Amino acid sequence: MQSIVIREHGGPEVLRVEALPDPKPSYKEVVVNVAAIGVNYMDVGTREGYARGNTTLPLTPGVEGAGTVIAVGADVTCLKVGDRVAWYFVWGSYSEQIVAPASALVPLPDDIDFETAAGLMMQGLTASHLVFETFAIGPGKTALVHSAAGGVGLLVTQMIKLLGGRSIGRVSNNEKIEAAQSAGANAVITSTAQGFADEVLLLTEGEGVNVAYDGSGATTFWGSVAALGYHGVLAYYGPLFAPLKPIDVTDLPKSIHVTYPIVMHHVRTRSDLLRRTKQLFDWVRAGDLKVKIGGRYSLADAAQAHRDLQSRRTIGKLLLFPGDHERHEFGRANDELPPRDRKEANA
Known part of the structure; x- marks a missing residue:
């Protein structure tokens, strides 16, 4: 699988694509095929070496995203292969696949697309x-x-x-x-x-x-x-x-x-996580809460996403997309696309 790997702390240029072994689930873990990844200022801190938590090199940054379960480990009962899920905090999310505790993943309703979920989880819960x-x-x-x-x-x-x-x-x-x-x-x-x-x-x-x-x-x-x-x-x-x-x-x-x-x-227990994300999904479903996507980038362009984020010129949420999950106009906000392309980008 393709992942962003940091081997030294520094500027956006240290974000490089590397091929890593496909992950395998352990006890109470699942593997997810990642469809969309949220870009956060936490990722900048991880890259530069001053974020709390995951700073041991080499590492894959990113904590937020959405995708589809492709493998489950022993004693996982709340999820199955094929389930659509989202997460707000799983280290190593700048990747085509992640392995995550099942308890960290939220089932994604069919009427909430991957883009919206990846743009909503961390910042919506915040x-x-x-x-x-x-x-x-x-x-x-x-x-x-x-x-x-x-x-x-x-x-x-x-x-x-x-x-x-x-x-x-x-x-x-x-x-x-x-x-x-x-x-x-x-x-x-x-x-x-x-x-x-x-x-x-x-x-x-x-x-x-x-x-x-x-x-x-x-x-x-x-x-x-x-x-x-x-x-x-x-x-x-x-x-x-x-x-x-x-x-x-x-x-x-x-x-x-x-x-x-x-x-x-805010989400100390899994029941809290499910309850709070349900509120967010309900607001989105009702049209009361809108997630503005301010930029779309391929996984390989993670460095540019970081540059744009730190420039303070962007509006809304920036997303990364690994592989060829969907057709996207990278680097452009969805509302900048013509109506037909906008519909296809969210298909």
């Missing part, structure tokens, strides 16, 4: 964690959403609207305003890393927001603090962008709360 458990969004609550045109940001913004809350989206340039507005943002501000707090306070008549969802790292941390109202919550979930220096908690104003949400804490 967004779900942010709006349900990190801070319970509802009527009368206002949120600041950083990177509102990114994969997580677009999903968080849609969920806030679904739950009756209001959102202020922050995007890095004017080209991203429409995407945030289309996702349901009540207001959108354009800012790199500075100056947004004053705009937020103006939009909230000096009250500040109830919660700031900040996946932009240290460069926006103190701005998010300033944008919060009394007893507000700063959900800081993006430390890989720029590590935060130690802070003195007595410098935090307005009795605010600072939290570091981790998606695994």
Whole structure:
């Protein structure tokens, strides 16, 4: 099978395709033929050598995807050969095949395509964690959403609207305003890393927001603090962008709360995983939650996907496709295709 292998940490150029032995399932494991792979900033951290967890070289990066079960190990009763599945955290997902614990895989409904699933699992569960458990969004609550045109940001913004809350989206340039507005943002501000707090306070008549969802790292941390109202919550979930220096908690104003949400804490058990993903699939099925695919790449073009992701110019989710599972227009967003090609790309 073909896989991306990293033999030294570094830039995108260290992502190289190699032929590896086909995996075999062990006890309570299955082998999946991968159809689509989600690209995440975690993968950048893995590549550069500062992500937590899997950093022993050589390694295959990637944690998210969707595909079809092709082999099952002993004592696997919840899945069978031919089942369509998706996952949000299985190391080594930049590959044509993966071996995974059966408990990590979610059965994929027939009316949810592989692209949508691969674009939804990690960032959808992250967004779900942010709006349900990190801070319970509802009527009368206002949120600041950083990177509102990114994969997580677009999903968080849609969920806030679904739950009756209001959102202020922050995007890095004017080209991203429409995407945030289309996702349901009540207001959108354009800012790199500075100056947004004053705009937020103006939009909230000096009250500040109830919660700031900040996946932009240290460069926006103190701005998010300033944008919060009394007893507000700063959900800081993006430390890989720029590590935060130690802070003195007595410098935090307005009795605010600072939290570091981790998606695994949202789905600690398999029943949690199945319940939370069912909610996501139900929203997608009803047309209430849309996954915007911002770029499609062959597995061999993983390096370019990483370059585009780190450029901060992309909108939505980037996906990789191994082999010849389907016909795709690599490097182009689905909504940039003519209608006929768009339908074929999702066939």
